[in-house]
Amino acid sequence: xxxxxxxxxxxxxxxxxxxxxxxxxxxxxxxxxxxxxxxxxxxxxxxxxxxxxxxxxxxxxxxxxxxxxxxxxxxxxxxxxxxxxxxxxxxxxxxxxxxxxxxxxxxxxxxxxxxxxxxxxxxxxxxxxxxxxxxxxxxxxxxxxxxxxxxxxxxxxxxxxxxxxxxxxxxxxxxxxxxxxxxxxxxxxxxxxxxxxxxxxxxxxxxxxxxxxxxxxxxxxxxxxxxxxxxxxxxxxxxxxxxxxxxxxxxxxxxxxxxxxxxxxxxxxxxxxxxxxxxxxxxxxxxxxxxxxxxxxxxxxxxxxxxxxxxxxxxxxxxxxxxxxxxxxxxxxxxxxxxxxxxxxxxxxxxxxxxxxxxxxxxxxxxxxxxxxxxxxxxxxxxxxxxxxxxxxxxxxxxxxxxxxxxxxxxxxxxxxxxxxxxxxxxxxxxxxxxxxxxxxxxxxxxxxxxxxxxxxxxxxxxxxxxxxxxxxxxxxxxxxxxxxxxxxxxxxxxxxxxxxxxxxxxxxxxxxxxxxxxx
Numbered sequence: 001x002x003x004x005x006x007x008x009x010x011x012x013x014x015x016x017x018x019x020x021x022x023x024x025x026x027x028x029x030x031x032x033x034x035x036x037x038x039x040x041x042x043x044x045x046x047x048x049x050x051x052x053x054x055x056x057x058x059x060x061x062x063x064x065x066x067x068x069x070x071x072x073x074x075x076x077x078x079x080x081x082x083x084x085x086x087x088x089x090x091x092x093x094x095x096x097x098x099x100x101x102x103x104x105x106x107x108x109x110x111x112x113x114x115x116x117x118x119x120x121x122x123x124x125x126x127x128x129x130x131x132x133x134x135x136x137x138x139x140x141x142x143x144x145x146x147x148x149x150x151x152x153x154x155x156x157x158x159x160x161x162x163x164x165x166x167x168x169x170x171x172x173x174x175x176x177x178x179x180x181x182x183x184x185x186x187x188x189x190x191x192x193x194x195x196x197x198x199x200x201x202x203x204x205x206x207x208x209x210x211x212x213x214x215x216x217x218x219x220x221x222x223x224x225x226x227x228x229x230x231x232x233x234x235x236x237x238x239x240x241x242x243x244x245x246x247x248x249x250x251x252x253x254x255x256x257x258x259x260x261x262x263x264x265x266x267x268x269x270x271x272x273x274x275x276x277x278x279x280x281x282x283x284x285x286x287x288x289x290x291x292x293x294x295x296x297x298x299x300x301x302x303x304x305x306x307x308x309x310x311x312x313x314x315x316x317x318x319x320x321x322x323x324x325x326x327x328x329x330x331x332x333x334x335x336x337x338x339x340x341x342x343x344x345x346x347x348x349x350x351x352x353x354x355x356x357x358x359x360x361x362x363x364x365x366x367x368x369x370x371x372x373x374x375x376x377x378x379x380x381x382x383x384x385x386x387x388x389x390x391x392x393x394x395x396x397x398x399x400x401x402x403x404x405x406x407x408x409x410x411x412x413x414x415x416x417x418x419x420x421x422x423x424x425x426x427x428x429x430x431x432x433x434x435x436x437x438x439x440x441x442x443x444x445x446x447x448x449x450x451x452x453x454x455x456x457x458x459x460x461x462x463x464x465x466x467x468x469x470x471x472x473x474x475x476x477x478x479x480x481x482x483x484x485x486x487x488x489x490x491x492x493x494x495x496x497x498x499x500x501x502x503x504x505x506x507x508x509x510x511x512x513x514x515x516x517x518x519x520x
Contacts, residue, residue, distance in 0.1 A: 020115025026123045026138040027107040029175035029214045029249055030061075030086050033100070035258045038086040039126040040106055041420060043451055043491035045520075046116060047079045049416050056111040057082075061089050064103040066178070066212030069093055078455045083489050101257055105177040105214045107142070119144055122520040124420045125249070125262075126489065132259040133422050133507050134515040139247040139264035142179050153242045157272055159265035161309045161381055162250045163343075163397050164192070164233040168225065172235070174250040174265060175216040179243035183209040189238040190219055193310070195231030197342035200224065218253075234309055234343050236268050251397070259513055263397045266381045269313040278313040280378040280404050287438060288405035290317075290371040294434035295348070295384055295400075296470055296504060297323065297364040303349040304366070305395065307383030310340045317376040321348065322367040324468050325358050329367065337370075345385070365470035367434055370402055378404065384504070390512035398504065398516050405436040412499035417519040419505045421450070421475055421490040426508035429473040429492060433465040435500035441467045444498035450475060451491045452484055459484055465501070494519075 030038040046052040054077050061070035070093050090102065110121055119141065126135040143149040164172040186206040193199050202219060209215070219235065220228075227233075239246060251261040269278060282290045297304045306321070316338040322329040332351040348366050352359060370380050380402045387395035421427060431448075435441040444465040449458040459481060465471050475481055475492070484490075494501065507515040 021117055021119050021144070022113065022115065023109060023111055023144050024116045024119050024121040025107065025109045025141045026121055027105055027140050027142055027177045028125045029177055029216060030104050030106050031216065031257060032086050032090065032102045033257055035256070036127060036129045039128055039489065040084040040108065040123065041081065041126060041489040042121065042123040043081050043418060044076050044079050045122060045418055045493065046112065048493060050114065050116060052112050052114045052116070053077060054112070058109040058111070059084065060107045061086070062105045062107070062212050064214050066210045069095065079451065080455050080457065081451050081453045081489065081491050083453065103214055103216060105212060119148065122418065124517070126422070127260045127262055129258050131511045132509045132513045133424065134251065134260050134262035134513060135420065135517060136249060136262045136264050137517055137520070139249050140176055141245045143245065149242065152245055155272060155274070156240060158236045158238045158268040159246060159248050160234055160236045160268040160311050161266040161383065161399060162234065162263050163307060163383060163385070164220065164228060164235060165252045165261070165394070166225070166228040166230050166232060169255055170252040171218045171255065172220050172252050173216055173218045174237060174248040175214070176246065176248050177244065178209045178211060178213045180211050181243045182211050183243060187240070191236040191238070192224065192227070192233060193236070193342055194228050194233040195342065196229065198227070200227055232343065232345065237265065259511070261394050261397055261513065262515070263399055266311065266399050267379060268311040269377065269379060270311055272313060278378050279315055279375040281375040282405055283407040285373065289369050289436045289438060290376050291369070291380060291402040291404050292434065292436040293368050293400065293402040294432045294470070294502065295366045295368065296386070296430045297348045297352060297366040298386060299349055299352060299359065299362055299364065301389050302508070303347065303387050303389065305385035305387065306346040306348055307343060307385055307397070308337070308340070308346065309343050309381070309383065311381065312337065313377040313379070314339065315372070315375065315377050317370050317372040317380070320369045321346070322369070323352060323355070323364050325355060330355065363470065363472060365432060365434065365468060367468070368402065384516065386506055386514050386516055388508055388512050388514060392512035394513040396506065396514045396516035398518055400518050403436055410435070410437055410440070410499060413497065415496050415499050415501045416493065417501055417503065418491060418493040419519050420517065421492055421505065422507045422515070423476060423485045423487050423490065424507055424509070425476050427474065427476055428506045429475060429503065430506065431465050431471045431473065431494065431501065431503045433467055433469050433498060433501055441500060442498055443467055444496045444501050446501065447495045448473070449493045450481055450484065451493065453488055
């Protein structure tokens with residue numbers, strides 16, 4: 001792990017062309033069978049965001065053991081959406097897909113002569129079956145060089161921060177792809193914590209993990225599932241991986257591997273002792289909140305739940321959640337977070353019920369503020385669980401962080417955000433104008449473009465998002481876009497004159513599974 005302060009320093013350093021990032025990459029574990037496909041999707045956004053003229057793109061598909069079975073290299077010099085189906089890639093290699101699962105990996109590399117700033121690209125993996133779609137952004141990658149490896153393995157901490165669902169028909173998993181080096185005598189320790197704070201431990205040992213080998217680890221047997229006691233739980237994954245960036249893809253598959261919840265793990269900082277780089281101090285408490293982020297709060301048959309995990313650096317802070325009632329911020333939840341040893345969940349939709357007569361909307365903006373006058377943890381991570389009230393209640397479990405105040409950050413003239421669109425009738429883009437400013441955040445004038453798989457092809461709209469407003473866009477219901485999407489994955493970009501624009505994109509599947517992710 002790289003500390004948050006070191007992360008900020010590395011971004012500043014990479015802006016210098018001589019110390020820049022010229023390879024950006026992602027590597028995903030993939031699982032495919034007769035009913036489930038894995039799709040990879042990205043927008044060549046570098047031409048819009050970084051004004052880069054040419055990108056060399058390399059795609060490698062490998063089997064479970066790490067053997068290369070497909071390779072494609074493309075020179076990209078234009079903006080468009082790229083979609084790759086693992087099933088179709090396998091078919092092109094004459095690989096016969098049987099009823100049994102195909103497990104392997106797909107690596108995507110992007111090379112540029114111009115600094116790309118970030119070593120991880122905006123790529124989505126989408127696990128898709130007939131009636132469901134779950135997706136998550138880039139998590140794992142292979143290090144660029146020795147200095148990249150040293151910087152990102154300075155601290156070795158466990159990974160955690162996703163929900164283990166108690167449903168008997170589901171199996172919780174985490175997965176990863178090894179790097180170039182063969183690993184010997186690998187040990188992984190799991191600490192499984194249920195809703196009541198009770199713990200059990202498991203150990204996994206591997207004599208050898210081959211280079212680029214893929215691991216899907218399904219770690220709850222029947223008795224351990226009962227240990228959850230019909231409530232959600234979490235797992236802390238203790239590892240010693242330095243061969244690749246150890247951010248795991250995780251979630252819950254059904255027994256037949258036909259559908260899955262999907263998210264990624266995050267750092268567990270609860271036992272780290274290095275205080276200075278893990279505490280963030282507000283540069284101006286009169287001007288800024290110590291940190292702030294906003295989430296959608298669905299009402300009626302759709303719900304929003306906030307997951308709070310025991311993964312924070314040991315520094316107490318106060319968690320408060322507000323909604324806007326007629327221009328006034330009203331507290332719906334308040335709690336001091338201090339040495340929590342178990343996950344807890346806040347049903348934000350239920351917290352709004354006492355104000356039901358005053359609420360005329362189906363979805364609200366929930367403003368989260370974390371505070372402490374002496375500093376707060378520099379990484380405050382939550383899980384966003386959006387779900388539908390149905391027999392198959394499979395929530396989104398989006399991993400997201402609060403935004404920390406940067407001195408004069410409000411003077412940044414604009415922001416550029418982008419994200420993924422699934423061509424489903426119940427897909428929603430949630431645009432949020434929320435800031436860490438205590439006063440003075442301005443309305444956001446936005447230009448939103450929808451991009452398809454054709455070269456430099458987009459449809460453009462203009463809109464305004466007021467301060468402290470959440471705006472819902474349903475792209476598949478827009479008349480001008482109906483013939484534009486053509487039943488493929490698409491992307492959107494948002495340009496704004498406000499530096500604090502953020503948001504989420506959400507897919508409400510017909511069977512009750514909800515796929516969601518935050519904006520890039």
